[in-house]
Amino acid sequence: MIDRRSLLKLAGVAPAVAALPRTTLAQQDAERPDYTLRIAPGLVELSPDHIVSTTLYNGQFPGPLIRIQEGKRFVVDVYNDTDVPELVHWHGQMIPSDVDGASEEGTPFIAPHEMRRIAFTPKPAGFRFVHTHVPAYGDLNRGTYTGQAAPVYIEPAKSPGAYDSEVFLVLKEFEPVFSQGGDMPQHALVGTPLPALQQMGNQLDQQFRGPKGYEVGSELFSINGKQLGHGEPIRVKPGDRVLFHILNASAGEIRSLALPGHVFHVVALDGNPVPIPADVPVLWLGTAERISAIVDMNHPGVWVMGDLAEDDRKHGMGIVVEYAGRIGGKPTAGVIKDVVMLGGYQDVEFDFVADNPGLTLFHCHQQLHMDFGFMALLRYT
Numbered sequence: 001m002i003d004r005r006s007l008l009k010l011a012g013v014a015p016a017v018a019a020l021p022r023t024t025l026a027q028q029d030a031e032r033p034d035y036t037l038r039i040a041p042g043l044v045e046l047s048p049d050h051i052v053s054t055t056l057y058n059g060q061f062p063g064p065l066i067r068i069q070e071g072k073r074f075v076v077d078v079y080n081d082t083d084v085p086e087l088v089h090w091h092g093q094m095i096p097s098d099v100d101g102a103s104e105e106g107t108p109f110i111a112p113h114e115m116r117r118i119a120f121t122p123k124p125a126g127f128r129f130v131h132t133h134v135p136a137y138g139d140l141n142r143g144t145y146t147g148q149a150a151p152v153y154i155e156p157a158k159s160p161g162a163y164d165s166e167v168f169l170v171l172k173e174f175e176p177v178f179s180q181g182g183d184m185p186q187h188a189l190v191g192t193p194l195p196a197l198q199q200m201g202n203q204l205d206q207q208f209r210g211p212k213g214y215e216v217g218s219e220l221f222s223i224n225g226k227q228l229g230h231g232e233p234i235r236v237k238p239g240d241r242v243l244f245h246i247l248n249a250s251a252g253e254i255r256s257l258a259l260p261g262h263v264f265h266v267v268a269l270d271g272n273p274v275p276i277p278a279d280v281p282v283l284w285l286g287t288a289e290r291i292s293a294i295v296d297m298n299h300p301g302v303w304v305m306g307d308l309a310e311d312d313r314k315h316g317m318g319i320v321v322e323y324a325g326r327i328g329g330k331p332t333a334g335v336i337k338d339v340v341m342l343g344g345y346q347d348v349e350f351d352f353v354a355d356n357p358g359l360t361l362f363h364c365h366q367q368l369h370m371d372f373g374f375m376a377l378l379r380y381t
């Protein structure tokens, strides 16, 4: 794990500075960014047999955890070391449109091989993340199909919880391909389909006969950039209370996650504390969703925290949890989220407070759906 101080130390390294005269150096020092984010091509070793080439933040997947302070101005230099324009989106934060990272809202692209300095005041506190917001359309080497994602933790004024350690997990698939495979798992999306919507869907199916459109699938899954069995295990001791911060950084996949013999005590959704913490055996995460859950480590042994689907675990979606010394569907009032999963032909009702002026992009977080038009722009009047 990397603490904020060592991140700052790393971020402060700027080789070009050494050649500057002393006065300039002093000025440069005063304007030193709090963080440097480099977008560049690189390799991820998911396992010895699967080394993938993609675009990364600071040379690794996931990008390093960025820990920042709520309410304290944060200056970032973003270097685009690729040959295409890029955009960095600070998902889940209430910050101005020109730095939020969606071009539709007015954030400028960072041209190839250029740097853009951005500054904002992080809020609200909690588990957020950062990812690219460029459209990919038919190019599966762009957008969220790449490895451009990093967890962001905004430290609150007061520390929230009683736990022994924090573990950040980023779920991600690699080497996506177009497929006409089956529908996504929807068992998590308990709800009642609306007959009117279902009827409309059936009519469209009648109208447009023939094969359905393409979806994007993958056969390489990972947690923290490693396929199951190839990364470092999560090491715990009996009696530990471990706070897991889990992010589904997928471009389009819904994930389940279970840790046999243990229960997830869900304390936050999308980084926002839940009014009534719930104990659940399985977590379901839609694209871009985050869950923070405390697990009481009271069942010693060696366990796999992984997808319920055996096929997905075989393709890597899991991580080993090792003890030291061995080796939806309910009322959800008050829950604050920035992503909501919705089953086929269902509806959802939500309130939002319009307190972040500027253009706001409201969209499906599945890259394919967003790229081909599943989005809307909200304008404050």
Ligand SMILES: [Cu+2]
Binding pocket: 089, 091, 131, 288, 365
């Ligand atoms: Cu996002």
